[in-house]
Amino acid sequence: MKACLALLGVAMVARLALSLGTDVYFDTAYYWQWARHLAWGYYDHPPMVAWLIAALGLRGTALLCGAGTVAAVWGLARDVYGNREVAWRAAALWSVVPAGVVAGVWATPDSPLLLFWTLALWALWRERWVWAGLACGLALLSKYPAVLLGLVFLATAARARRLPWGAWLTGALALLCFVPVVLWNARHEWVGFLFQLRHGFGGRGGWASFGQYLAGQLALGGPVLFPVALVYAVRGPREQFLLRMAAxxxxxxFGYAAARTPGEANWPAAAYVAACVGVAGMRPVWQRAVAVSGLAVVLAVGSHVFFPVLRVEQRDTVLWRTHGWSVLRELATPERLFPGLEARNVAAIYAPDYQLASQVAYYAGAVTHTGPPARFSQYDLWPPPALTPGQEVLWVMEEGGPGPPDELTDRFTAMSDAVELVSGYQGRPLHRFWVWRLWGLKH
Incomplete structure (x- = not known):
């Protein structure tokens, strides 16, 4: 019990330190932009993360969803085993799963998905069909892969040769919650559904992308938890078949999807919820191995975030993602970068990708939009900034990116030379941005 509380305490401190001691993650800034334009759907995901950010803020969303998921894992494990001590072990194990830690630090669609996925499993285990339907519906409003909960339950029902009538109510409530997202997609040419299908199955995969998937699971799932989760899924207790299928x-x-197209390591993060509950009932040696290996990954990466010792020849991805973005605050006062410019005349700031455009919007408080070669994103579903004579725009890119595209320069008669913005952390250079000023809007 004391070891579990110590593990929970260390994990909580690590999450708070990472949340308060790093810059806003670029995907999180993108979802913050969504929260400024609330809707029933977005190009990439359903709307739950945007709603929560609008209500709780960036850090509040991640931290509360993270804490709520730990509490829900505790409740699920208590009911599975009928033992509070095992419940504390399960909660402690989940608290150090790297994928869960990330979702509890930076607000992404995984943050609410993991919470409502766990609540749905808990309700399904107890056969509380109304609560299960609401939790499944909220999970669907968080991220499309929540539909896998239906496959989990159907596999369990088929194994038991039993489909309770209450399960139909669960399905009806979940679909009812999801109807507005379907209607939003119907009004927008099904962009959300089509994007996920292309993103998950439309690329070129193979053994290389499948190997990357396995490596990602060893990192974000845990070097011990990932293989143990597979063993639990195959050889776990018969009475825990629902949880085994949830793992x-x-x-x-997503392993199959990774063989079809390069994927993201966090995609199957929800599998480790059930795996932690299963491991909590295993021999202590496995519990210790999972806890120590998971905590080691979290502390190793976390210590590098704040006290980098290793030298990376190319880009240090961990530091690049977590520090240095705040230099974009300089764009809030563009007259300091371009003498003679009047800040009130800057109508918008453009960038070549949605992540950078979102970071600029967050740190500079500016109207932003994307331009070529940006891939299609939610920005393309929003109307572009309206420009009038006398107004100017800025183009910002990170080093190595393209200069202002012809689609933008052709609309103006004059363009400045590039101004450089540089940021670093603890003596490590991280970001080098280039900014252009364009003025003389053509009629």
Whole structure:
């Protein structure tokens, strides 16, 4: 019990330190932009993360969802085993799963998905069909892969040769919650559904991308938890078949997707919720191995974030993602960068990708938009900034990116030379941005 509380305490401190001691993550800034334009859907995901950010803020969303998921894992494990001590072990194990830590630090669609996925599993285990339907519906409003909960339950029902009538109510409530997202997609040419299908199955995969998937699971799932989760899925207790399927289905589904297209390591993160509950009932040696290996990954990466010792020849991805973005605050006062410019005349700031455009919006408080070669994103579903004679725009890019595109320069008669913005952390150079001023808007 004391070891579990110590593990929970260390994990909580690590999450708070990472949340308060790093810059806003670029994907999180993108979802913050969504929160400024609330809707029933977005190009990439359903709307839950945007709603929560609008209500709780960036850090509040991640931290509260993270804490709520730990509490829900505790409740699920208590009911599975009928033992509070095992429940504390499960909660402690989940608290150090790297994927869960990340979702509890930076607000992404995984943050609410993991919370409502766990609540749905808990309600399904107890056969509380109304609560299960609401939790499944909220999970669907968080991220499309929540549909895998249906496969998990159907596999369990098929194994038991039993489909309770209450399960139909669960399905009806979940679909009812999801109807507004379907209607939003219908009004926008099904962009959300089509993007996810292309993103998950439309690329070129193979053994290389599948190997990257396995490596990602060893990192974000845990070097011990990932293989143990597979063993639990195959050889776990018969009475825990629901949880075993909740571990197996996401891992197998996204493993198949990884063989078709390069994926993201966090995609099957929900599988590790059930895996932690399963490990909590195993021999202590496995519990210790999972806890120590997971905590080691979290502390190793976390210590590098604040006290980098290793030297990376190319880009240090960990530091690049977590520090140095705040230099974009300089764009809030563009007259300091371009003498003679009147800040009130700057109508918008353009960038070549949605992540940078969102970071500029967050740190500079500016109207932003994307331009070529940016891939299609939510920005393309929003109307572009309206420009009038006398107004100017800025183009910002990171080193190595393209200069202002012809689609933008052709609209203006004059363009300045590039101004450089440089940021670093603890003596390590991280970001080098270039900014252009364009004025003389053509009629």
């Amino acid at each position: 197996a289905v996401p891992l197998l589904f």
